[in-house]
Amino acid sequence: MIGNTKKCLITGGAGFIGSHLARRLLAQGAEVTVLDNLFTGSKSNLYDLMDDPRFTFLVHDVTQPFWGQFDEIYNLACPASPIHYQHNPVETTKTSILGVMNALELALKTKARVFHTSTSECYGDPDVHPQPESYWGNVNTIGLRSCYDEGKRAAETLCADYRRQYGVDVRMIRIFNTYGPRMHPHDGRVVSNFAMQALQNRDITVFGTGRQTRSFQYVDDLVRAIELFMAKPRAETDRFFAAKGFGVPVLNIGNPGEFTMLELAEMTLKLIPESKSRIVFHELPKDDPKRRRPDISLAKEFLGWEPSVPLSEGLPKTIEYFRSIVEGR
Amino acid sequence: MIGNTKKCLITGGAGFIGSHLARRLLAQGAEVTVLDNLFTGSKSNLYDLMDDPRFTFLVHDVTQPFWGQFDEIYNLACPASPIHYQHNPVETTKTSILGVMNALELALKTKARVFHTSTSECYGDPDVHPQPESYWGNVNTIGLRSCYDEGKRAAETLCADYRRQYGVDVRMIRIFNTYGPRMHPHDGRVVSNFAMQALQNRDITVFGTGRQTRSFQYVDDLVRAIELFMAKPRAETDRFFAAKGFGVPVLNIGNPGEFTMLELAEMTLKLIPESKSRIVFHELPKDDPKRRRPDISLAKEFLGWEPSVPLSEGLPKTIEYFRSIVEGR
Numbered sequence: 001m002i003g004n005t006k007k008c009l010i011t012g013g014a015g016f017i018g019s020h021l022a023r024r025l026l027a028q029g030a031e032v033t034v035l036d037n038l039f040t041g042s043k044s045n046l047y048d049l050m051d052d053p054r055f056t057f058l059v060h061d062v063t064q065p066f067w068g069q070f071d072e073i074y075n076l077a078c079p080a081s082p083i084h085y086q087h088n089p090v091e092t093t094k095t096s097i098l099g100v101m102n103a104l105e106l107a108l109k110t111k112a113r114v115f116h117t118s119t120s121e122c123y124g125d126p127d128v129h130p131q132p133e134s135y136w137g138n139v140n141t142i143g144l145r146s147c148y149d150e151g152k153r154a155a156e157t158l159c160a161d162y163r164r165q166y167g168v169d170v171r172m173i174r175i176f177n178t179y180g181p182r183m184h185p186h187d188g189r190v191v192s193n194f195a196m197q198a199l200q201n202r203d204i205t206v207f208g209t210g211r212q213t214r215s216f217q218y219v220d221d222l223v224r225a226i227e228l229f230m231a232k233p234r235a236e237t238d239r240f241f242a243a244k245g246f247g248v249p250v251l252n253i254g255n256p257g258e259f260t261m262l263e264l265a266e267m268t269l270k271l272i273p274e275s276k277s278r279i280v281f282h283e284l285p286k287d288d289p290k291r292r293r294p295d296i297s298l299a300k301e302f303l304g305w306e307p308s309v310p311l312s313e314g315l316p317k318t319i320e321y322f323r324s325i326v327e328g329r
Numbered sequence: 330m331i332g333n334t335k336k337c338l339i340t341g342g343a344g345f346i347g348s349h350l351a352r353r354l355l356a357q358g359a360e361v362t363v364l365d366n367l368f369t370g371s372k373s374n375l376y377d378l379m380d381d382p383r384f385t386f387l388v389h390d391v392t393q394p395f396w397g398q399f400d401e402i403y404n405l406a407c408p409a410s411p412i413h414y415q416h417n418p419v420e421t422t423k424t425s426i427l428g429v430m431n432a433l434e435l436a437l438k439t440k441a442r443v444f445h446t447s448t449s450e451c452y453g454d455p456d457v458h459p460q461p462e463s464y465w466g467n468v469n470t471i472g473l474r475s476c477y478d479e480g481k482r483a484a485e486t487l488c489a490d491y492r493r494q495y496g497v498d499v500r501m502i503r504i505f506n507t508y509g510p511r512m513h514p515h516d517g518r519v520v521s522n523f524a525m526q527a528l529q530n531r532d533i534t535v536f537g538t539g540r541q542t543r544s545f546q547y548v549d550d551l552v553r554a555i556e557l558f559m560a561k562p563r564a565e566t567d568r569f570f571a572a573k574g575f576g577v578p579v580l581n582i583g584n585p586g587e588f589t590m591l592e593l594a595e596m597t598l599k600l601i602p603e604s605k606s607r608i609v610f611h612e613l614p615k616d617d618p619k620r621r622r623p624d625i626s627l628a629k630e631f632l633g634w635e636p637s638v639p640l641s642e643g644l645p646k647t648i649e650y651f652r653s654i655v656e657g658r
Binding site: 088089090093094097101122124136137138139140141142143144146147150151153154156157158159160161162164165166246247248250 | 417418419422423426430451453465466467468469470471472473475476479480482483485486487488489490491493494495575576577579
């Protein structure tokens with residue numbers, strides 16, 4: 001670090017998770033530059049930061065190279081929900097792969113530490129439960145979800161090889177389902193779907209039997225894990241993951257507590273007692289993964305981290321956020 | 330096609346398979362442009378074509394865009410043997426992904442038909458035998474082979490999505506182990522290894538117990554399959570693969586006949602009776618796939634194709650080629 005102030009770059013920083021991370025890094029005292037093409041991110045997620053002199057906002061697409069001297073690069077740019085990443089599949093793959101390539105090239109040039117957001121989608125439709133980091137996944141290369149899944153898998157490969165080949169100090173988290181305020185209200189994910197449907201008195205659409213489970217992690221838990229992971233010294237990180245047999249530091253971060261889609265629908269309705277919505281059942285989309293649950297023992301061991309916000313605490317805050325959107329506040 | 334002569338581009342055309350394909354297309358009457366960065370390809374594979382006025386050779390790296398008007402683009406550029414693709418893992422992934430991206434962009438602009446060479450490595454260390462095209466594979470994203478495996482998987486994804494999203498007429502073959510004259514003599518593959526070792530009276534190195542099997546396909550069988558596949562009208566191709574539930578035309582092409590490493594070593598020694606080599610055993614490399622064998626029923630059904638050259642016929646021709654190299658002919 002040159003100077004007293006840590007300089008951070010967040011690609012995709014106008015998105016749901018990026019905007020939380022930006023706040024967290026500013027609260028730490030860092031200077032934060034956010035880079036976003038505004039495809040799924042929204043400048044409104046950052047309005048309240050614009051007055052902070054330590055904050056910089058750039059409209060830029062990560063498929064094009066970007067330059068600047070940062071101590072830490074957080075690569076979050078990529079549409080992450082099926083409804084968004086299937087809007088332009090070719091661009092999704094390019095964003096994932098060219099984006100991480102550009103981030104890693106910048107890190108190589110500037111000796112920055114890199115945080116890369118990978119995803120539980122790398123496990124595809126898993127045949128191992130829960131999924132440890134050593135699980136290789138079960139992913140279709142040519143299906144409708146492949147643009148995201150394979151783009152993210154190849155991004156992991158690039159991270160691993162930039163580290164092995166060039167020594168870039170990159171760390172990865174495979175993020176499992178995460179929810180919270182500033183989620184995209186129309187991302188088609190189940191938490192936002194159910195909340196928006198209930199708030200607007202539309203039917204709550206459950207896919208399949210509704211008995212498939214998901215783990216739901218509150219965004220604050222994720223941001224805390226990112227912070228802890230990036231604070232770890234390099235030597236300690238290298239030692240730990242080498243001992244575990246990994247080519248690169250990679251951690252599952254998610255909440256192992258499982259809820260069925262039906263339970264979530266019912267919790268949502270309970271939190272919006274005025275809603276006139278009913279629960280209806282639709283056909284399961286093609287390639288939809290049936291079940292995913294993180295094995296977080298590695299994160300516990302290395303970071304001393306585990307999720308601390310239960311759904312009963314996080315869901316009301318999230319619904320309050322969606323309520324403010326629906327009411328135009 | 331504008332004019333009477335079919336114009337073909339082969340990326341990686343100075344390599345083993347590309348140089349066979351170039352000859353085959355010239356024999357068909359086509360004009361052929363070969364583009365190669367000469368990393369594993371060698372201009373000597375094409376010396377005898379240089380006088381043909383229908384042949385053009387360009388030194389170019391497919392990670393950089395390339396332009397030209399072709400009826401057919403054959404994308405073969407990528408180091409394909411572990412010893413080569415692990416030499417510069419980051420560049421391997423870039424070659425695979427940026428290479429196919431540039432080929433697909435060119436096809437989109439010029440309405441060319443694209444042939445993309447995928448690989449049985451997309452199946453990784455398979456837990457299904459033999460592997461049908463519908464098998465999703467078992468691949469590590471962050472291991473030593475990932476640069477090739479995941480690069481090739483993401484390339485498939487791009488092919489599938491350029492077809493779905495933009496209508497690019499792309500066809501893919503997952504190539505299984507292929508051998509023949511003009512294989513790279515130092516590619517570390519088992520056929521070239523054993524032959525070169527036996528011809529040079531060095532010990533023949535068998536990894537593991539030598540009981541792991543591989544299927545070996547003679548290069549002429551592969552080139553015939555490529556030719557048949559590219560000759561199929563688009564509508565017929567679309568119908569066939571849609572009926573099979575695939576997002577893109579993809580075929581396994583390989584020889585399902587299995588031989589153990591030990592059997593191959595013994596056949597090689599029998600064909601080089603003057604050799605003083607002995608068979609020795611080494612430890613299996615990390616991530617080495619144990620067994621792969623193609624299910625070729627789809628290719629049989631769609632192309633009426635099956636391999637016709639047995640190892641007993643192809644291996645002598647291949648050893649004759651290596652003999653000419655060792656003897657400096």
